[in-house]
Amino acid sequence: MDEPMLGGMAQTVLDRAHPLLRPGNTNCGGCGMSSLFHMMDHAAEDRRLQFVMPASCAAVCGGVFPLSTFGVPALMTTFASGSAVASGAAAVAQLNGEDTRVVCLAGDGGTYDIGVSSLSAAAERNEDVLYICYDNEIYGNTGGQRSSATPAGAITTNLPEGKTQQKKDILSIMAAHRIPYAASISLAHAEDAVRKLRWALDLKGFRFLLVLSPCPTGWKSEPALGMELVRLAVRSGLFPVLEIFDGKRHVINVEPDFSDEALDMYLSLQRRFQKSGVCAADLRPDLDRNWQNLRVLSGRIVPARRGP
Numbered sequence: 001m002d003e004p005m006l007g008g009m010a011q012t013v014l015d016r017a018h019p020l021l022r023p024g025n026t027n028c029g030g031c032g033m034s035s036l037f038h039m040m041d042h043a044a045e046d047r048r049l050q051f052v053m054p055a056s057c058a059a060v061c062g063g064v065f066p067l068s069t070f071g072v073p074a075l076m077t078t079f080a081s082g083s084a085v086a087s088g089a090a091a092v093a094q095l096n097g098e099d100t101r102v103v104c105l106a107g108d109g110g111t112y113d114i115g116v117s118s119l120s121a122a123a124e125r126n127e128d129v130l131y132i133c134y135d136n137e138i139y140g141n142t143g144g145q146r147s148s149a150t151p152a153g154a155i156t157t158n159l160p161e162g163k164t165q166q167k168k169d170i171l172s173i174m175a176a177h178r179i180p181y182a183a184s185i186s187l188a189h190a191e192d193a194v195r196k197l198r199w200a201l202d203l204k205g206f207r208f209l210l211v212l213s214p215c216p217t218g219w220k221s222e223p224a225l226g227m228e229l230v231r232l233a234v235r236s237g238l239f240p241v242l243e244i245f246d247g248k249r250h251v252i253n254v255e256p257d258f259s260d261e262a263l264d265m266y267l268s269l270q271r272r273f274q275k276s277g278v279c280a281a282d283l284r285p286d287l288d289r290n291w292q293n294l295r296v297l298s299g300r301i302v303p304a305r306r307g308p
Contacts, residue, residue, distance in 0.1 A: 019038075020070065021069060031215065032134060035227075036213065039197060043198045048101065049101050050075070051074040052089055054079050054106050054110040058107065060141060080115050082104050086129045086131070101201050103131075104131045107141070108135045109138075112133075112147055112148045113147050113148055126179065130201060130203075131208050133208070135170075137150050137215070138218040144157045145157055149167055152282075179247065180207060182208040184241050212239050219272055220271030228269075233266055236256060236258065236263035237256040241253045250299075
């Protein structure tokens with residue numbers, strides 16, 4: 001499904017003159033992380049940024065030294081140390097009196113698993129870092145192995161029969177640290193995504209954004225269907241779109257219609273679910289329990305707006 005960039009949102013004179021991710025990068029066609037970079041161009045405007053990237057697709061897409069397709073300074077780290085290095089970069093910027101926004105951009109492997117220790121430590125200290133996890137639900141840069149973000153029923157290169165465990169709820173884990181701001185982002189809802197990116201860039205303290213990032217290579221899906229897959233995930237209730245302020249106030253931004261048809265379509269468009277045969281009926285009980293909990297936390301009984 002062909003869609004206009006940023007959902008058709010107009011570019012303005014405030015957008016960055018030089019993109020954060022320039023042409024010549026090594027990202028696959030249809031990569032959700034590439035779309036995230038375009039939205040960050042729109043949100044960051046002329047803010048001064050510095051990237052910190054633990055081992056991931058993001059860390060290698062910039063090319064081989066001394067060349068780089070990144071439009072701002074970018075520091076590559078080991079899997080486990082991304083948040084620690086970002087904390088140091090933010091401290092140096094503060095010591096130098098620089099208004100630099102330090103952004104740690106990591107995949108789910110470096111967030112949910114190997115990097116979770118330094119992530120938790122930085123969040124507990126409330127470091128002045130914006131941490132963005134582009135979640136493609138696998139270790140995409142090392143061949144497509146399972147992570148704790150991989151959903152139940154999905155096959156990976158090291159789980160040929162499909163994963164049996166549920167996906168880790170990383171957003172709730174981060175909210176438990178009582179950080180100023182945690183939110184999930186749907187790339188298929190561009191206005192909401194750009195608003196959250198702008199808000200998070202301007203806040204002080206530790207901020208955490210979770211982005212569902214389509215990966216045609218790992219999901220075994222058509223590159224042109226990435227935004228539609230995210231839209232189906234939101235519509236079916238599989239991927240809640242919400243904000244959490246100070247670990248307490250929960251705000252649901254897009255209300256699903258909990259369509260089993262949308263959920264079955266989401267599963268059928270990805271060959272990673274075919275072997276296990278998982279279907280909407282298998283996932284719906286857990287999704288309903290999750291949303292009952294979100295209703296309690298948000299205090300919202302009346303639905304928010306319907307997702308498109």
